[in-house]
Amino acid sequence: MGTYLEDMRSYFQRHNKQKEYVGHSSKVHTIAWNADGRRLASGSYDKNVTIFLFDNQRETLRKDFAYKGHGDSVDQLCWHPTNPEQLTSASGDKTVRIWDTRTHKCSATIPTKGENINITWSPDGQTIAVGNKEDLVSFIDVKSHKIRHEQQFKFEVNELSWNNTNDLFYLTNAQSGQGYIHIYNYPEMELIHSIHAHPGNCICIKFEPKGRYFATGSADALVSIWDAQELYCKRTLPRLEWPVRTLSFSHDGQLLASGSEDQTIDIAHVETGERVANINVAYPTFTLAWHPRNFLLAYACDDKDDRDRDRDAGTVKLWGLTDGR
Structure with a gap:
């Protein structure tokens, strides 16, 4: 072996x-697979969200439907963590939309205060967090479609993510040209860790499926992989x-x-x-x-x-x- x-x-x-x-x-600005891997969604500058069906036998995609309704570019989208029929999209049109692939309809349009650029769905499926160009993060209650909490930041907020157990909220950011990862307890949103992760703006963050570690990508062209428990950098990819x-x-x-x-x-x-x-x-x-x-x-x-x-x-x-x- x-x-x-x-x-x-x-x-x-x-x-x-x-x-x-x-x-x-x-x-195309954003793509994401749904929970069961049978659908791929893409969001574009053309204001649409497109759904592809994945044929596992043939390993091919087939365009299924285009969701229209956003009035501006779709910058990021994500699927419900366990429900393979629901997804949400963030747009520059100052709204967040929730779509249902069974009905091919928009099941909710949530107005927000700014042009949205980042979106993530909590692992328990109950909350959607969306960040806008003015560095305001809004937490949307999925059942009521209402904004439950808003947090304004004084620095450039990039990507957002919960940890797998839903009790910590992560954001990547830039402060005076340096890249940080901020970790807040959730839902209280008190800052508990600030990691100076990169010498350049910290752009993106992704958790490994089991939640053991996460990776960040930066304007300095480095990728770093972090232990999620101990918060140390395991390695960088140069x-x-x-x-x-x-x-x-x-x-x-x-x-x-x-x-x-x-x-x-x-x-x-x-x-x-x-x-x-x-x-x-x-x-x-x-x-x-x-x-x-x-x-x-x-x-x-x-x-x-x-x-x-x-x-x-x-x-x-x-x-x-x-x-x-």
């Missing part, structure tokens, strides 16, 4: 093909050269994909930090997400139309396929 690292390297030598799917008429915008852990928690403006997506072995595989890309990567059960990575870049370089392609790509797919 080889090691996990060797096994996965040889696996991705055989599974390194990709397919692309047109989902939008403009650039292979990228541009600000790290997007991160995703594989379903087994052992692989970490990182995307940036580099012409490569880095896939690292979490335990050693070594590269397992990489995907060559022609444009900056905005968003990526591992499938919740398979070693398939969905991602979207700032792609341009092959025939008209001034037009966005609006494509979503699926990587990790075999030659025969």
Whole structure:
């Protein structure tokens, strides 16, 4: 038996093909798989949320429906942590919307005070947190569709996340050019830890599926992996050269994909930090997400139309396929 690292390297030598799917008429900002891995959602500058159905046998995506209603760019979306039919989207139109894939309708529109850029759903499914361009974070009660609490910050707030047990709330931020992770107890929202994580603005944060550790990506082009209990940095991944915008852990928690403006997506072995595989890309990567059960990575870049370089392609790509797919 080889090691996990060797096994996965040889696996991705055989599974390194990709397919692309047109989902939008403009650039794709955000993608996410639902809880059971049967649907992929994408949000775009074209104001729409698109749902793709995933065929597990064929390992293909099929465009199912486009949700219209937002009046501005959809900057981030996320699914309910356990209900595979519900998702929420954050838009520059100063609203948050909750969508239901059974009815293909918007089940709630929640007005907010600013242009929304970051959104996350609590692990217990009861709360949606949304951050806007003015660094105000609003906590929305999912049942009543009302904002339960708002917190204004005096620094640049980037990505938001709860820990897996729902009692801590994390945000990545920048203060005078330095990157911090702030950890608050939840629901009280008192600051309990402030970690000076990066010499550059701390942009994104992702928890590993079991919640044992989390990763952050920074404007300094570094990815760092942290022990969630002890809050120490296990390792940093130094292979990228541009600000790290997007991160995703594989379903087994052992692989970490990182995307940036580099012409490569880095896939690292979490335990050693070594590269397992990489995907060559022609444009900056905005968003990526591992499938919740398979070693398939969905991602979207700032792609341009092959025939008209001034037009966005609006494509979503699926990587990790075999030659025969």
